[in-house]
Amino acid sequence: MAEKLGEQGLMEELAKGFHLLADPSSVTITLQSLKTNGPWLGLLHMSDSDLRAIIQLGDSKCRGELDLHDFCVAMLRTSPELMALALSSLCSG
Numbered sequence: 001m002a003e004k005l006g007e008q009g010l011m012e013e014l015a016k017g018f019h020l021l022a023d024p025s026s027v028t029i030t031l032q033s034l035k036t037n038g039p040w041l042g043l044l045h046m047s048d049s050d051l052r053a054i055i056q057l058g059d060s061k062c063r064g065e066l067d068l069h070d071f072c073v074a075m076l077r078t079s080p081e082l083m084a085l086a087l088s089s090l091c092s093g
Contacts, residue, residue: 011072017041018071028065031055 020041023033034043034051043051058066058074066074 014072014075015068017075018066018068021071026065028063028067029055029071030065 018029021029021033021037023030031048031051034046034054035048038044038046038051046054052064054074055064055066057078058070060070060073061067
């Protein structure tokens, strides 16, 4: 998928995913926004502890929430395919 989308398309898709999960008032992904919006993306049966772990994975500022940058970094870290695309973009640019 990442190769089909290219770098720009991939970033646009990540941003769309972020906004689907984010709290519209804070424009961050919080525990509550994951509980509210997560079921739409298959996060149905996850405990609060599991959801906190998702946030903690990318929370670079230790705020208990993810901004768009944190979300994108976490997605790249957890997907070998996305990481390979990001590295190839850096090496070719």
